[in-house]
Amino acid sequence: MFNKILIANRGEIAVRIIRCCKELGIGSVAVYSEADREAMHTRLADEAVCIGPAASAQSYLNIAAVMSAAELTDVQAIHPGYGFLAENAEFADIVIESGYTWIGPSPESMRTMGDKVTAKQKMKEAGVPLVPGSAGAVHDAEEAKHIAREAGFPVIIKASAGGGGRGMQVVHSEGALPGAFNKCQSEAAAAFGDDTVFIEKFLEEPRHIEVQVLGDTHGNLVHLFERECSMQRNNQKVLEEAPSPFVDAKTRQILCEAGVAAASAVNYVGAGTIEFLMNPDKSFYFIEMNTRIQVEHPVTEWITGVDLVEWQVRVAAGEKLAFTQEKIKKKGHAIECRINAEHPFKFTPSPGTIALYHAPGGRSVRVDAAIYTGYQVPPHYDSMIGKIITHARDRQKCIRRMQRAIDELAIIGITTNRELHERLLANAAFQKGDFNIHFLENWLKQMHL
Ligand code: ADP
Helix, strand or coil: CCCEEEECCCHHHHHHHHHHHHHHCCEEEEEEEHHHCCCHHHHHCCEEEEEECCCHHHCCCCHHHHHHHHHHHCCCEEECCCCCCCCCHHHHHHHHHCCCEECCCCHHHHHHHHCHHHHHHHHHHCCCCECCECCCCECCHHHHHHHHHHHCCCEEEEECCCCCCCCEEEECCHHHHHHHHHHHHHHHHHHHCCCCEEEEECCCCCEEEEEEEEECCCCCEEEEEEEEEEEEECCEEEEEEECCCCCCHHHHHHHHHHHHHHHHCCCCCEEEEEEEEECCCCCEEEEEEECCCCCCHHHHHHHHCCCHHHHHHHHHCCCCCCCCHHHCCCCCEEEEEEEECECCCCCCECCEECCEEECCCCCCEEEEECCCCCCEECCCCCCEEEEEEEEECCHHHHHHHHHHHHHHCEEECCCCCHHHHHHHHHCHHHHHCCCCCCHHHHHHHHCCC
Protein backbone atom coordinates (compact mmCIF):
# COMPACT_ATOMS: atom_id res chain seq x y z
CA MET A 1 0.00 0.00 0.00
CA PHE A 2 1.05 3.59 -0.60
CA ASN A 3 2.51 5.85 2.10
CA LYS A 4 1.32 9.09 0.55
CA ILE A 5 -1.07 10.13 -2.22
CA LEU A 6 -1.45 13.46 -4.01
CA ILE A 7 -4.98 14.49 -4.86
CA ALA A 8 -5.04 16.53 -8.07
CA ASN A 9 -8.43 18.09 -7.45
CA ARG A 10 -10.48 20.36 -5.19
CA GLY A 11 -13.93 20.56 -3.63
CA GLU A 12 -15.96 17.68 -2.28
CA ILE A 13 -14.19 14.97 -4.30
CA ALA A 14 -10.78 16.01 -2.96
CA VAL A 15 -12.25 15.88 0.55
CA ARG A 16 -13.77 12.46 -0.21
CA ILE A 17 -10.38 11.09 -1.29
CA ILE A 18 -8.53 12.67 1.66
CA ARG A 19 -11.01 11.03 4.04
CA CYS A 20 -10.38 7.69 2.35
CA CYS A 21 -6.59 8.13 2.71
CA LYS A 22 -7.00 8.87 6.42
CA GLU A 23 -9.07 5.73 6.93
CA LEU A 24 -6.45 3.65 5.11
CA GLY A 25 -3.56 5.21 7.06
CA ILE A 26 -2.17 6.86 3.91
CA GLY A 27 -0.72 10.37 3.97
CA SER A 28 -2.57 12.91 1.82
CA VAL A 29 -1.29 15.87 -0.16
CA ALA A 30 -3.72 18.52 -1.39
CA VAL A 31 -2.92 20.91 -4.20
CA TYR A 32 -4.70 24.25 -4.21
CA SER A 33 -5.00 27.45 -6.19
CA GLU A 34 -4.60 30.89 -4.67
CA ALA A 35 -8.40 31.10 -4.47
CA ASP A 36 -8.51 27.89 -2.41
CA ARG A 37 -6.14 28.77 0.44
CA GLU A 38 -8.96 28.42 2.93
CA ALA A 39 -10.73 25.58 1.14
CA MET A 40 -11.75 22.47 3.01
CA HIS A 41 -9.47 20.14 1.03
CA THR A 42 -6.49 22.42 1.68
CA ARG A 43 -7.23 22.34 5.39
CA LEU A 44 -8.02 18.64 5.75
CA ALA A 45 -5.03 17.13 3.94
CA ASP A 46 -1.84 16.28 5.83
CA GLU A 47 0.12 18.55 3.49
CA ALA A 48 -0.96 21.19 0.98
CA VAL A 49 0.91 22.79 -1.91
CA CYS A 50 -0.14 25.94 -3.76
CA ILE A 51 0.03 25.26 -7.50
CA GLY A 52 -0.89 28.61 -8.99
CA PRO A 53 -3.45 31.36 -9.50
CA ALA A 54 -7.22 30.97 -9.30
CA ALA A 55 -7.79 30.21 -12.99
CA SER A 56 -7.96 26.42 -13.48
CA ALA A 57 -5.77 26.58 -16.57
CA GLN A 58 -2.98 27.92 -14.38
CA SER A 59 -3.54 25.65 -11.37
CA TYR A 60 -5.74 22.53 -11.39
CA LEU A 61 -5.12 21.98 -15.11
CA ASN A 62 -1.46 22.90 -14.94
CA ILE A 63 0.29 19.54 -15.35
CA ALA A 64 3.79 20.89 -14.67
CA ALA A 65 2.66 22.51 -11.42
CA VAL A 66 0.86 19.35 -10.24
CA MET A 67 3.93 17.22 -11.04
CA SER A 68 6.21 19.63 -9.17
CA ALA A 69 3.96 19.33 -6.12
CA ALA A 70 4.19 15.52 -6.37
CA GLU A 71 7.96 15.67 -6.49
CA LEU A 72 8.19 18.20 -3.68
CA THR A 73 6.07 16.09 -1.34
CA ASP A 74 7.49 12.72 -2.39
CA VAL A 75 4.18 10.94 -2.96
CA GLN A 76 3.87 7.51 -4.59
CA ALA A 77 0.55 7.90 -6.33
CA ILE A 78 -1.79 10.51 -7.81
CA HIS A 79 -5.58 10.44 -7.64
CA PRO A 80 -7.19 12.76 -10.21
CA GLY A 81 -10.78 12.75 -8.84
CA TYR A 82 -13.29 13.77 -11.55
CA GLY A 83 -13.21 16.71 -13.97
CA PHE A 84 -9.97 18.69 -14.40
CA LEU A 85 -7.24 16.20 -15.46
CA ALA A 86 -9.14 13.00 -14.63
CA GLU A 87 -9.72 11.94 -18.23
CA ASN A 88 -6.55 13.40 -19.68
CA ALA A 89 -4.54 10.41 -20.99
CA GLU A 90 -1.49 12.60 -21.59
CA PHE A 91 -1.47 13.52 -17.89
CA ALA A 92 -1.80 9.84 -16.95
CA ASP A 93 1.16 9.08 -19.22
CA ILE A 94 3.28 11.78 -17.56
CA VAL A 95 2.35 10.54 -14.08
CA ILE A 96 3.37 6.99 -14.99
CA GLU A 97 6.52 7.99 -16.89
CA SER A 98 7.60 10.09 -13.90
CA GLY A 99 7.49 6.99 -11.72
CA TYR A 100 4.23 7.55 -9.85
CA THR A 101 1.20 5.28 -9.73
CA TRP A 102 -1.82 6.58 -11.58
CA ILE A 103 -4.97 5.85 -9.60
CA GLY A 104 -7.12 5.13 -12.61
CA PRO A 105 -7.32 2.98 -15.73
CA SER A 106 -4.50 2.62 -18.26
CA PRO A 107 -3.93 5.64 -20.52
CA GLU A 108 -4.68 3.29 -23.40
CA SER A 109 -8.21 2.52 -22.16
CA MET A 110 -8.69 6.23 -21.47
CA ARG A 111 -7.71 7.07 -25.05
CA THR A 112 -9.96 4.45 -26.60
CA MET A 113 -12.97 5.53 -24.56
CA GLY A 114 -12.14 9.24 -24.77
CA ASP A 115 -12.59 9.28 -28.53
CA LYS A 116 -16.27 8.61 -29.19
CA VAL A 117 -15.84 7.23 -32.70
CA THR A 118 -13.12 4.79 -31.60
CA ALA A 119 -15.14 3.89 -28.51
CA LYS A 120 -18.22 3.08 -30.60
CA GLN A 121 -16.20 0.88 -32.95
CA LYS A 122 -14.77 -0.99 -29.97
CA MET A 123 -18.24 -1.39 -28.45
CA LYS A 124 -19.61 -2.70 -31.72
CA GLU A 125 -16.93 -5.39 -31.77
CA ALA A 126 -17.81 -6.28 -28.16
CA GLY A 127 -21.50 -6.66 -29.04
CA VAL A 128 -22.63 -3.69 -26.92
CA PRO A 129 -25.78 -2.07 -28.39
CA LEU A 130 -25.20 1.30 -30.09
CA VAL A 131 -27.58 4.12 -31.03
CA PRO A 132 -28.39 3.67 -34.76
CA GLY A 133 -26.40 6.05 -36.93
CA SER A 134 -23.07 6.34 -38.72
CA ALA A 135 -20.63 3.44 -38.45
CA GLY A 136 -17.76 5.85 -37.82
CA ALA A 137 -16.77 9.40 -38.66
CA VAL A 138 -18.93 11.33 -41.15
CA HIS A 139 -16.89 13.44 -43.54
CA ASP A 140 -19.28 15.81 -45.30
CA ALA A 141 -22.85 17.09 -45.37
CA GLU A 142 -23.80 14.77 -48.29
CA GLU A 143 -22.75 11.69 -46.36
CA ALA A 144 -24.53 13.11 -43.31
CA LYS A 145 -27.79 13.40 -45.29
CA HIS A 146 -27.53 9.83 -46.41
CA ILE A 147 -27.08 8.50 -42.89
CA ALA A 148 -29.76 10.75 -41.41
CA ARG A 149 -32.30 9.56 -44.00
CA GLU A 150 -31.55 5.98 -43.08
CA ALA A 151 -31.69 6.55 -39.30
CA GLY A 152 -34.70 8.89 -39.59
CA PHE A 153 -34.98 12.42 -38.20
CA PRO A 154 -34.37 13.82 -35.63
CA VAL A 155 -30.66 13.06 -35.47
CA ILE A 156 -27.85 14.32 -33.30
CA ILE A 157 -24.44 15.30 -34.69
CA LYS A 158 -21.68 14.81 -32.14
CA ALA A 159 -18.01 15.70 -31.92
CA SER A 160 -15.87 12.60 -31.46
CA ALA A 161 -13.67 14.46 -28.99
CA GLY A 162 -16.62 16.18 -27.27
CA GLY A 163 -17.47 16.02 -23.59
CA GLY A 164 -19.40 17.68 -20.80
CA GLY A 165 -22.47 18.09 -22.99
CA ARG A 166 -20.57 20.23 -25.51
CA GLY A 167 -20.12 19.66 -29.22
CA MET A 168 -23.60 18.34 -30.03
CA GLN A 169 -26.28 19.51 -32.50
CA VAL A 170 -29.81 18.13 -32.71
CA VAL A 171 -31.26 18.27 -36.24
CA HIS A 172 -34.98 17.87 -36.97
CA SER A 173 -35.10 18.14 -40.75
CA GLU A 174 -33.01 17.53 -43.84
CA GLY A 175 -33.02 21.24 -44.71
CA ALA A 176 -31.27 22.09 -41.44
CA LEU A 177 -28.68 19.34 -41.78
CA PRO A 178 -25.87 20.95 -43.86
CA GLY A 179 -25.77 24.07 -41.67
CA ALA A 180 -25.76 22.06 -38.44
CA PHE A 181 -23.15 19.67 -39.80
CA ASN A 182 -20.75 22.48 -40.70
CA LYS A 183 -21.39 24.23 -37.40
CA CYS A 184 -20.67 21.10 -35.38
CA GLN A 185 -17.51 20.41 -37.36
CA SER A 186 -16.08 23.90 -36.96
CA GLU A 187 -17.07 24.12 -33.28
CA ALA A 188 -15.41 20.76 -32.64
CA ALA A 189 -12.22 21.96 -34.35
CA ALA A 190 -12.20 25.13 -32.26
CA ALA A 191 -13.13 23.55 -28.91
CA PHE A 192 -11.31 20.21 -29.06
CA GLY A 193 -8.73 20.62 -31.83
CA ASP A 194 -10.36 17.73 -33.72
CA ASP A 195 -13.16 18.19 -36.25
CA THR A 196 -14.19 14.51 -36.37
CA VAL A 197 -17.98 14.24 -36.05
CA PHE A 198 -20.50 11.40 -36.26
CA ILE A 199 -24.27 11.00 -36.37
CA GLU A 200 -26.74 9.20 -34.15
CA LYS A 201 -30.48 8.95 -34.15
CA PHE A 202 -31.77 11.43 -31.57
CA LEU A 203 -33.79 9.45 -29.03
CA GLU A 204 -36.76 11.55 -28.00
CA GLU A 205 -37.72 10.23 -24.58
CA PRO A 206 -34.80 8.27 -23.21
CA ARG A 207 -33.71 7.83 -19.64
CA HIS A 208 -30.06 8.13 -18.66
CA ILE A 209 -29.01 4.92 -16.98
CA GLU A 210 -25.41 3.99 -16.24
CA VAL A 211 -23.56 0.94 -14.98
CA GLN A 212 -20.77 1.15 -12.40
CA VAL A 213 -17.86 -1.22 -13.00
CA LEU A 214 -14.74 -2.04 -11.02
CA GLY A 215 -11.74 -3.96 -12.34
CA ASP A 216 -8.41 -5.04 -10.89
CA THR A 217 -5.04 -5.79 -12.49
CA HIS A 218 -5.57 -9.55 -12.06
CA GLY A 219 -8.26 -9.82 -14.71
CA ASN A 220 -11.28 -9.48 -12.41
CA LEU A 221 -14.04 -7.14 -13.47
CA VAL A 222 -17.42 -6.73 -11.79
CA HIS A 223 -20.44 -4.44 -12.09
CA LEU A 224 -22.12 -2.76 -9.13
CA PHE A 225 -25.55 -2.38 -10.71
CA GLU A 226 -27.00 0.72 -12.30
CA ARG A 227 -27.73 4.32 -11.41
CA GLU A 228 -30.40 6.48 -12.94
CA CYS A 229 -29.39 10.06 -13.74
CA SER A 230 -32.29 11.34 -15.84
CA MET A 231 -32.77 14.48 -13.75
CA GLN A 232 -30.62 16.83 -15.81
CA ARG A 233 -30.44 20.46 -16.81
CA ASN A 234 -28.16 21.59 -19.65
CA ASN A 235 -26.90 17.97 -19.82
CA GLN A 236 -25.77 18.20 -16.20
CA LYS A 237 -27.10 15.85 -13.57
CA VAL A 238 -28.96 17.28 -10.56
CA LEU A 239 -30.30 14.23 -8.72
CA GLU A 240 -29.23 10.61 -9.09
CA GLU A 241 -30.47 7.36 -7.66
CA ALA A 242 -29.73 3.67 -7.43
CA PRO A 243 -31.27 1.39 -8.43
CA SER A 244 -33.22 2.89 -11.33
CA PRO A 245 -36.98 2.89 -10.64
CA PHE A 246 -37.48 1.95 -14.32
CA VAL A 247 -35.22 -1.10 -14.62
CA ASP A 248 -36.69 -4.52 -13.88
CA ALA A 249 -34.63 -7.53 -12.82
CA LYS A 250 -34.38 -9.01 -16.31
CA THR A 251 -33.36 -5.72 -17.96
CA ARG A 252 -30.91 -5.12 -15.12
CA GLN A 253 -29.12 -8.34 -15.85
CA ILE A 254 -28.76 -7.65 -19.60
CA LEU A 255 -27.79 -4.02 -18.96
CA CYS A 256 -25.15 -4.83 -16.36
CA GLU A 257 -23.72 -7.60 -18.51
CA ALA A 258 -23.44 -5.08 -21.37
CA GLY A 259 -21.58 -2.78 -18.97
CA VAL A 260 -19.12 -5.52 -18.09
CA ALA A 261 -18.66 -6.42 -21.79
CA ALA A 262 -17.94 -2.76 -22.60
CA ALA A 263 -15.33 -2.43 -19.85
CA SER A 264 -13.75 -5.82 -20.64
CA ALA A 265 -13.29 -4.75 -24.25
CA VAL A 266 -10.74 -2.16 -23.08
CA ASN A 267 -9.26 -4.32 -20.26
CA TYR A 268 -10.58 -1.81 -17.79
CA VAL A 269 -8.87 -1.35 -14.42
CA GLY A 270 -10.27 0.73 -11.55
CA ALA A 271 -13.69 2.36 -11.17
CA GLY A 272 -15.53 3.36 -14.33
CA THR A 273 -19.00 4.02 -15.65
CA ILE A 274 -20.71 2.98 -18.86
CA GLU A 275 -23.48 5.39 -19.78
CA PHE A 276 -26.54 4.19 -21.66
CA LEU A 277 -29.72 5.80 -22.94
CA MET A 278 -32.82 3.65 -22.39
CA ASN A 279 -35.98 3.97 -24.47
CA PRO A 280 -39.50 3.64 -23.01
CA ASP A 281 -39.57 0.05 -24.37
CA LYS A 282 -36.40 -0.65 -22.30
CA SER A 283 -34.12 -1.05 -25.31
CA PHE A 284 -30.83 0.61 -24.40
CA TYR A 285 -27.79 1.95 -26.19
CA PHE A 286 -24.20 2.75 -25.19
CA ILE A 287 -23.36 6.45 -25.37
CA GLU A 288 -20.03 6.76 -23.61
CA MET A 289 -17.75 5.53 -20.87
CA ASN A 290 -16.40 7.72 -18.10
CA THR A 291 -12.97 6.45 -17.16
CA ARG A 292 -12.92 7.86 -13.62
CA ILE A 293 -14.87 8.07 -10.37
CA GLN A 294 -18.17 9.90 -10.79
CA VAL A 295 -19.93 12.54 -8.70
CA GLU A 296 -22.82 10.14 -8.09
CA HIS A 297 -20.72 7.19 -6.86
CA PRO A 298 -22.10 7.36 -3.27
CA VAL A 299 -25.55 6.02 -4.28
CA THR A 300 -23.86 2.86 -5.56
CA GLU A 301 -21.69 2.66 -2.46
CA TRP A 302 -24.76 2.78 -0.32
CA ILE A 303 -26.81 0.08 -2.01
CA THR A 304 -23.82 -2.29 -2.39
CA GLY A 305 -21.71 -1.51 0.68
CA VAL A 306 -18.59 -1.27 -1.53
CA ASP A 307 -16.30 1.73 -0.91
CA LEU A 308 -15.44 2.68 -4.50
CA VAL A 309 -12.71 5.20 -3.71
CA GLU A 310 -11.02 2.76 -1.34
CA TRP A 311 -11.09 0.14 -4.10
CA GLN A 312 -9.66 2.59 -6.62
CA VAL A 313 -6.69 2.98 -4.29
CA ARG A 314 -6.39 -0.74 -3.48
CA VAL A 315 -6.57 -1.77 -7.13
CA ALA A 316 -3.95 0.85 -8.07
CA ALA A 317 -1.71 -0.65 -5.36
CA GLY A 318 -2.07 -4.02 -7.07
CA GLU A 319 -4.60 -5.66 -4.75
CA LYS A 320 -7.12 -8.19 -6.00
CA LEU A 321 -10.83 -7.44 -5.67
CA ALA A 322 -11.95 -9.12 -2.44
CA PHE A 323 -15.36 -10.07 -3.87
CA THR A 324 -16.72 -11.84 -6.91
CA GLN A 325 -19.78 -10.76 -8.90
CA GLU A 326 -22.01 -13.21 -7.02
CA LYS A 327 -21.02 -11.70 -3.67
CA ILE A 328 -22.18 -8.19 -4.65
CA LYS A 329 -25.77 -7.69 -3.57
CA LYS A 330 -27.84 -4.56 -3.62
CA LYS A 331 -29.91 -3.45 -0.70
CA GLY A 332 -32.58 -0.75 -0.52
CA HIS A 333 -32.58 2.52 -2.41
CA ALA A 334 -30.25 5.54 -2.40
CA ILE A 335 -30.72 9.09 -3.72
CA GLU A 336 -28.18 11.88 -4.13
CA CYS A 337 -29.04 15.57 -4.40
CA ARG A 338 -26.30 17.82 -5.72
CA ILE A 339 -26.14 21.07 -3.79
CA ASN A 340 -25.06 23.88 -6.10
CA ALA A 341 -24.26 27.51 -5.34
CA GLU A 342 -26.65 28.78 -8.00
CA HIS A 343 -30.14 30.09 -8.62
CA PRO A 344 -32.49 27.10 -8.15
CA PHE A 345 -34.36 27.60 -11.44
CA LYS A 346 -32.18 29.81 -13.63
CA PHE A 347 -28.93 28.02 -12.72
CA THR A 348 -26.91 31.23 -12.64
CA PRO A 349 -23.92 30.86 -10.29
CA SER A 350 -24.04 32.43 -6.85
CA PRO A 351 -20.57 32.54 -5.31
CA GLY A 352 -19.99 34.42 -2.05
CA THR A 353 -19.51 33.96 1.68
CA ILE A 354 -21.47 31.34 3.59
CA ALA A 355 -22.66 33.18 6.68
CA LEU A 356 -24.01 30.01 8.24
CA TYR A 357 -23.97 26.34 7.34
CA HIS A 358 -25.83 23.59 9.09
CA ALA A 359 -25.63 20.07 7.65
CA PRO A 360 -28.42 17.55 8.01
CA GLY A 361 -27.73 14.33 9.87
CA GLY A 362 -29.53 11.42 11.44
CA ARG A 363 -30.15 7.89 10.26
CA SER A 364 -28.90 6.99 6.79
CA VAL A 365 -28.00 10.53 5.73
CA ARG A 366 -24.54 11.16 4.23
CA VAL A 367 -23.16 14.61 3.48
CA ASP A 368 -20.17 14.94 1.14
CA ALA A 369 -19.49 18.65 1.08
CA ALA A 370 -16.57 21.05 1.03
CA ILE A 371 -18.07 24.02 2.88
CA TYR A 372 -18.22 25.50 6.37
CA THR A 373 -19.56 28.60 8.08
CA GLY A 374 -17.44 31.55 6.95
CA TYR A 375 -16.23 29.79 3.78
CA GLN A 376 -16.07 31.91 0.65
CA VAL A 377 -17.32 30.02 -2.40
CA PRO A 378 -14.94 31.18 -5.15
CA PRO A 379 -16.42 32.22 -8.51
CA HIS A 380 -13.79 30.36 -10.55
CA TYR A 381 -15.00 26.77 -10.42
CA ASP A 382 -17.98 24.47 -10.79
CA SER A 383 -21.02 25.55 -8.76
CA MET A 384 -21.41 22.22 -6.95
CA ILE A 385 -20.48 22.68 -3.28
CA GLY A 386 -21.66 19.38 -1.89
CA LYS A 387 -24.02 16.43 -2.06
CA ILE A 388 -26.58 14.93 0.26
CA ILE A 389 -27.16 11.21 -0.01
CA THR A 390 -29.89 9.23 1.73
CA HIS A 391 -30.59 5.53 1.91
CA ALA A 392 -33.68 3.59 2.94
CA ARG A 393 -35.39 0.24 2.55
CA ASP A 394 -37.36 1.39 -0.49
CA ARG A 395 -37.59 4.37 -2.84
CA GLN A 396 -40.57 5.97 -1.19
CA LYS A 397 -38.93 5.93 2.22
CA CYS A 398 -35.70 7.20 0.68
CA ILE A 399 -37.52 10.18 -0.86
CA ARG A 400 -39.12 10.99 2.50
CA ARG A 401 -35.73 10.80 4.18
CA MET A 402 -34.21 13.11 1.57
CA GLN A 403 -37.07 15.57 2.05
CA ARG A 404 -36.35 15.54 5.76
CA ALA A 405 -32.60 16.03 5.15
CA ILE A 406 -33.09 18.89 2.67
CA ASP A 407 -35.48 20.50 5.13
CA GLU A 408 -32.74 20.45 7.78
CA LEU A 409 -30.06 21.84 5.48
CA ALA A 410 -29.26 25.49 6.11
CA ILE A 411 -26.91 27.49 3.92
CA ILE A 412 -27.22 31.21 4.58
CA GLY A 413 -25.45 33.99 2.68
CA ILE A 414 -25.46 32.54 -0.84
CA THR A 415 -28.21 31.26 -3.10
CA THR A 416 -28.37 27.48 -3.50
CA ASN A 417 -30.55 25.07 -5.47
CA ARG A 418 -32.18 23.77 -2.29
CA GLU A 419 -35.65 24.87 -3.43
CA LEU A 420 -35.28 22.99 -6.70
CA HIS A 421 -34.76 19.77 -4.74
CA GLU A 422 -37.68 20.54 -2.41
CA ARG A 423 -40.04 20.95 -5.36
CA LEU A 424 -38.65 18.04 -7.32
CA LEU A 425 -38.88 15.60 -4.43
CA ALA A 426 -42.53 16.61 -3.91
CA ASN A 427 -43.40 16.21 -7.61
CA ALA A 428 -45.89 13.43 -8.33
CA ALA A 429 -44.23 12.26 -11.57
CA PHE A 430 -40.83 12.11 -9.86
CA GLN A 431 -42.33 10.17 -6.97
CA LYS A 432 -43.86 7.68 -9.40
CA GLY A 433 -40.57 7.34 -11.28
CA ASP A 434 -42.33 8.57 -14.41
CA PHE A 435 -39.75 10.75 -16.20
CA ASN A 436 -37.05 10.93 -18.87
CA ILE A 437 -33.99 13.13 -19.49
CA HIS A 438 -36.15 16.07 -20.61
CA PHE A 439 -38.38 16.02 -17.54
CA LEU A 440 -36.64 18.71 -15.48
CA GLU A 441 -36.30 21.26 -18.26
CA ASN A 442 -39.89 20.75 -19.47
CA TRP A 443 -41.22 20.99 -15.95
CA LEU A 444 -39.36 24.24 -15.25
CA LYS A 445 -40.70 25.68 -18.51
CA GLN A 446 -44.26 24.76 -17.52
CA MET A 447 -43.85 26.44 -14.15
CA HIS A 448 -42.45 29.57 -15.88
CA LEU A 449 -39.62 29.62 -13.37
P1 ADP B 1 -20.88 14.14 -23.16
O1 ADP B 1 -19.60 13.40 -23.38
O2 ADP B 1 -20.78 15.56 -23.63
O3 ADP B 1 -21.46 13.98 -21.80
P2 ADP B 1 -22.83 12.19 -24.15
O4 ADP B 1 -22.67 11.44 -25.40
O5 ADP B 1 -22.62 11.44 -22.86
O6 ADP B 1 -21.92 13.50 -24.22
O7 ADP B 1 -24.27 12.83 -24.13
C1 ADP B 1 -24.66 13.77 -23.13
C2 ADP B 1 -26.17 13.87 -23.05
O8 ADP B 1 -26.71 14.27 -24.34
C3 ADP B 1 -26.88 12.57 -22.72
O9 ADP B 1 -26.95 12.34 -21.32
C4 ADP B 1 -28.24 12.82 -23.34
O10 ADP B 1 -28.99 13.66 -22.47
C5 ADP B 1 -27.93 13.59 -24.60
N1 ADP B 1 -27.76 12.68 -25.75
C6 ADP B 1 -26.60 12.18 -26.23
N2 ADP B 1 -26.82 11.37 -27.30
C7 ADP B 1 -28.15 11.35 -27.51
C8 ADP B 1 -29.01 10.69 -28.46
N3 ADP B 1 -28.53 9.90 -29.41
N4 ADP B 1 -30.35 10.92 -28.35
C9 ADP B 1 -30.85 11.74 -27.40
N5 ADP B 1 -30.10 12.38 -26.49
C10 ADP B 1 -28.77 12.21 -26.53
